Amino acid sequence: MSSLIPAYTQVYKEPVAFQKALGFAFEGLVNAGVPFDALSAWKAVEKRIGEGIYMGSGLLLPHTRISGLESPLMAFAVAPEIQGVSTPRGETAQFLCLLLSPAESATAHTVAIAGVAKLLLNPAWKSQALACESSDSLEELFRDQ
Numbered sequence: 001m002s003s004l005i006p007a008y009t010q011v012y013k014e015p016v017a018f019q020k021a022l023g024f025a026f027e028g029l030v031n032a033g034v035p036f037d038a039l040s041a042w043k044a045v046e047k048r049i050g051e052g053i054y055m056g057s058g059l060l061l062p063h064t065r066i067s068g069l070e071s072p073l074m075a076f077a078v079a080p081e082i083q084g085v086s087t088p089r090g091e092t093a094q095f096l097c098l099l100l101s102p103a104e105s106a107t108a109h110t111v112a113i114a115g116v117a118k119l120l121l122n123p124a125w126k127s128q129a130l131a132c133e134s135s136d137s138l139e140e141l142f143r144d145q
Helices: 018-030 038-051 106-120 123-131 135-143
Strands: 008-011 054-056 063-066 073-078 095-102
Touching: 008 018, 008 135, 018 038, 018 073, 018 095, 038 063, 063 106, 073 106, 073 135, 095 106, 106 123, 123 135
Parallel strands: 008 073, 063 095
Antiparallel strands: 073 095
């Protein structure tokens, strides 16, 4: 996972609406310089959102597999609260990881998801991510892993 650096990072200092954060994250991936069919990817992400994206530990993980990608492409955002998504037992969503993975590699997809989960199961990493003051410092936190 340490090699998977987000193509887009965002730090929100105030609560943010899920749709807003998702839109900026998706736009960040579209503009990351990695070619993919954005319309097909968006439709697949929307479908996945309908199936449920809350993974626990404050993580929202809309993800899908895309034909033709060479490696996973990730956007990651943190906020005091990401609003507009139901979570069990009143848990607070604070992390958004939008992940597009190669359709041709189930392993790459699974390894990327496991890597993000491992980070969020680390209380120190979570605290550091929430304390980041900028997108650059959040990206650096991934680079330091």
